[in-house]
Amino acid sequence: xxxxxxxxxxxxxxxxxxxxxxxxxxxxxxxxxxxxxxxxxxxxxxxxxxxxxxxxxxxxxxxxxxxxxxxxxxxxxxxxxxxxxxxxxxxxxxxxxxxxxxxxxxxxxxxxxxxxxxxxxxxxxxxxxxxxxxxxxxxxxxxxxxxxxxxxxxxxxxxxxxxxxxxxxxxxxxxxxxxxxxxxxxxxxxxxxxxxxxxxxxxxxxxxxxxxxxxxxxxxxxxxxxxxxxxxxxxxxxxxxxxxxxxxxxxxxxxxxxxxxxxxxxxxxxxxxxxxxxxxxxxxxxxxxxxxxxxxxxxxxxxxxxxxxxxxxx
Amino acid sequence: xxxxxxxxxxxxxxxxxxxxxxxxxxxxxxxxxxxxxxxxxxxxxxxxxxxxxxxxxxxxxxxxxxxxxxxxxxxxxxxxxxxxxxxxxxxxxxxxxxxxxxxxxxxxxxxxxxxxxxxxxxxxxxxxxxxxxxxxxxxxxxxxxxxxxxxxxxxxxxxxxxxxxxxxxxxxxxxxxxxxxxxxxxxxxxxxxxxxxxxxxxxxxxxxxxxxxxxxxxxxxxxxxxxxxxxxxxxxxxxxxxxxxxxxxxxxxxxxxxxxxxxxxxxxxxxxxxxxxxxxxxxxxxxxxxxxxxxxxxxxxxxxxxxxxxxxxxxxxxxxxxxxxxxxxxxxxxxxxxxxxxxxxxxxxxxxxxxxxxxxxxxxxxxxxxxxxxxxxxxxxxxxxxxxxxxxxxxxxxxxxxxxxxxxxxxxxxxxxxxxxxxxxxxxxxxxxxxxxx
Numbered sequence: 001x002x003x004x005x006x007x008x009x010x011x012x013x014x015x016x017x018x019x020x021x022x023x024x025x026x027x028x029x030x031x032x033x034x035x036x037x038x039x040x041x042x043x044x045x046x047x048x049x050x051x052x053x054x055x056x057x058x059x060x061x062x063x064x065x066x067x068x069x070x071x072x073x074x075x076x077x078x079x080x081x082x083x084x085x086x087x088x089x090x091x092x093x094x095x096x097x098x099x100x101x102x103x104x105x106x107x108x109x110x111x112x113x114x115x116x117x118x119x120x121x122x123x124x125x126x127x128x129x130x131x132x133x134x135x136x137x138x139x140x141x142x143x144x145x146x147x148x149x150x151x152x153x154x155x156x157x158x159x160x161x162x163x164x165x166x167x168x169x170x171x172x173x174x175x176x177x178x179x180x181x182x183x184x185x186x187x188x189x190x191x192x193x194x195x196x197x198x199x200x201x202x203x204x205x206x207x208x209x210x211x212x213x214x215x216x217x218x219x220x221x222x223x224x225x226x227x228x229x230x231x232x233x234x235x236x237x238x239x240x241x242x243x244x245x246x247x248x249x250x251x252x253x254x255x256x257x258x259x260x261x262x263x264x265x266x267x268x269x270x271x272x273x274x275x276x277x278x279x280x281x282x283x284x285x286x287x288x289x290x291x292x293x294x295x296x297x298x299x300x301x302x303x304x305x306x307x308x309x310x311x312x313x314x
Numbered sequence: 315x316x317x318x319x320x321x322x323x324x325x326x327x328x329x330x331x332x333x334x335x336x337x338x339x340x341x342x343x344x345x346x347x348x349x350x351x352x353x354x355x356x357x358x359x360x361x362x363x364x365x366x367x368x369x370x371x372x373x374x375x376x377x378x379x380x381x382x383x384x385x386x387x388x389x390x391x392x393x394x395x396x397x398x399x400x401x402x403x404x405x406x407x408x409x410x411x412x413x414x415x416x417x418x419x420x421x422x423x424x425x426x427x428x429x430x431x432x433x434x435x436x437x438x439x440x441x442x443x444x445x446x447x448x449x450x451x452x453x454x455x456x457x458x459x460x461x462x463x464x465x466x467x468x469x470x471x472x473x474x475x476x477x478x479x480x481x482x483x484x485x486x487x488x489x490x491x492x493x494x495x496x497x498x499x500x501x502x503x504x505x506x507x508x509x510x511x512x513x514x515x516x517x518x519x520x521x522x523x524x525x526x527x528x529x530x531x532x533x534x535x536x537x538x539x540x541x542x543x544x545x546x547x548x549x550x551x552x553x554x555x556x557x558x559x560x561x562x563x564x565x566x567x568x569x570x571x572x573x574x575x576x577x578x579x580x581x582x583x584x585x586x587x588x589x590x591x592x593x594x595x596x597x598x599x600x601x602x603x604x605x606x607x608x609x610x611x612x613x614x615x616x617x618x619x620x621x622x623x624x625x626x627x628x629x630x631x632x633x634x635x636x637x638x639x640x641x642x643x644x645x646x647x648x649x650x651x652x653x654x655x656x657x658x659x660x661x662x663x664x665x666x667x668x669x670x671x672x673x674x675x676x677x678x679x680x681x682x683x684x685x686x687x688x689x690x691x692x693x694x695x696x697x698x699x700x701x702x703x704x705x706x707x708x709x710x711x712x713x714x715x716x717x718x719x720x721x722x723x724x725x726x727x728x729x730x731x732x733x734x735x736x737x738x739x740x741x742x743x744x745x746x747x748x749x750x751x752x
Binding site (some may be wrong): 256 | 409412415416433437439522530531579581582583585586587712714715718721722724725726
């Protein structure tokens with residue numbers, strides 16, 4: 001124990017010296033590894049090793065009770081010829097697209113809430129954040145009642161203005177739209193909190209200067225707020241896209257497993273679930289999981305590449 | 315208790331980014347492989363002083379009191395066998411059982427249902443009851459034949475029926491009275507049913523009341539009409555789909571016609587609001603549903619005017635029967651004790667006790683009176699009489715896989731957007747693809 005504390009002290013001393021930190025870290029030997037071991041062990045055992053296994057299983061066929069046979073790329077050949085993959089991908093992209101519309105809305109609401117001297121600001125913040133904290137299943141149950149075609153409040157309100165509302169959750173097309181509306185609504189709070197934190201970091205002097213220069217509130221929003229908020233927007237964008245690609249629980253709970261529309265409104269993860277856990281075709285499901293993994297990876301790498309063009313990191 | 319349908323299971327909101335993308339990948343690898351031990355089917359009666367600790371796995375919390383009463387009686391006979399009742403909610407019962415079966419750690423005795431049975435029986439995960447039958451400890455003749463068939467593969471029976479449910483025609487007599495239509499009788503034909511459904515819809519549509527509802531799931535609707543039309547869902551040996559036969563198509567057409575004629579809400583209306591809710595809210599004249607609906611009906615504000623009749627006849631009289639059975643795990647370390655409990659639970663006394671305390675219809679012939687008497691104003695006897703003409707719930711080795719195709723393809727046939735014969739043919743094709751895989 002004494003050794004380790006002295007080590008730490010000496011590391012600190014070295015870090016403050018002009019020597020490069022890398023050399024110091026190298027000299028520390030196995031000590032840093034010892035401290036990250038609990039986390040590293042857990043991650044390796046429960047995340048990294050299963051990925052390797054899943055990658056292997058995606059080349060096999062599974063019996064219901066285990067026992068796999070190696071089938072080469074057969075799962076992938078079948079998967080890329082499966083029209084359900086493309087329909088699931090299309091549905092997921094549609095959902096992601098609609099949910100992303102929430103980001104501009106969140107930017108706007110966050111900046112409204114950031115107005116100096118706004119009364120009840122914390123109350124509004126809680127109000128917008130609540131949907132994010134609620135269990136998706138509970139959220140889905142409430143929205144299911146709202147969306148009900150015959151007795152739902154949404155169609156009742158629409159009927160007051162003379163619109164004959166559709167059967168939201170049981171018409172192909174509308175069902176995905178309904179899920180996306182709820183997805184947007186419940187992700188708004190999270191995006192908003194991140195963006196509000198970003199707004200706090202914008203120096204008030206910039207607004208004062210802009211105001212002295214005669215900038216209108218809208219001009220201040222587009223020329224000061226938005227550019228300085230881009231790092232937060234970028235973070236929210238990545239998180240939203242990744243979580244949209246993982247759409248499952250909301251879809252499952254909002255539409256219900258017996259809904260005839262479900263096979264036509266499948267998301268990628270639902271497709272994975274139905275193959276792996278309903279049809280017990282786990283080798284095939286592993287292949288689907290690998291495809292989802294790769295897609296999310298590519299999209300994320302792409303975003304990091306493109307961020308240099310528009311994210312202001314100064 | 316409706317025991318054959320997948321209930322909603324919930325996967326909680328994933329926390330952050332890539333970590334959970336990784337999690338999805340990790341999910342598949344969660345179960346790993348191992349080989350099972352072969353079941354023998356041997357049985358020898360346990361000594362009364364046999365000492366053992368066994369687990370009894372089940373999914374319905376509401377039946378635990380009755381099960382505990384059973385076990386108390388069992389312990390009078392075998393005082394040294396300690397039984398742990400292990401309740402797993404329906405949502406996680408099957409995934410958990412699958413994992414347990416994979417690692418050969420199944421409960422010694424557990425509940426089995428029709429759609430899942432062949433998966434376990436076929437893989438040698440459960441013990442046949444051959445030895446118990448040969449030793450006269452269990453006599454299958456005491457249970458409805460269709461239920462014995464449900465738990466039999468290649469002439470070998472694996473499960474002892476515990477309870478059952480059949481389907482009847484529930485109706486709201488107040489709605490019939492207001493529409494001026496005579497209430498259903500046990501000799502109704504399809505034509506009588508159709509005429510009554512349309513008449514009710516016609517005269518009460520201004521109040522949003524429909525005559526009947528149908529076509530959403532197999533067990534309560536189209537399986538029954540398929541059997542009534544003389545068709546089959548799956549061939550007796552479970553190797554071929556029955557959906558491409560003319561009789562089966564007639565059974566499907568029944569529901570398409572009902573919806574088209576206005577006798578039922580549309581498929582969309584029924585997916586937004588399930589038929590049972592239409593019925594218990596007084597918006598539906600008739601409902602095809604199981605004996606398990608007794609509870610929902612009793613809680614409805616229309617309970618006083620609701621009664622039940624036998625399903626209408628098509629070419630023949632038929633209903634689907636399904637029931638839970640008790641099975642012994644092939645991997646059990648205390649097989650003798652588990653079999654002793656299985657034999658005890660199969661007895662008339664144990665099942666009578668289940669019927670008196672539980673919410674179910676016990677399977678042992680002659681123990682059903684308590685169920686029939688539970689609602690004196692409702693003719694619950696029809697559910698018991700139905701065992702005489704009931705057909706087993708259609709299953710095969712991978713039932714869930716072709717069930718998914720039924721849910722995918724049939725609603726379009728019922729709503730009229732795809733011709734029935736076209737939907738039935740493509741369903742048969744896909745289902746045969748699944749059945750051929752075995």
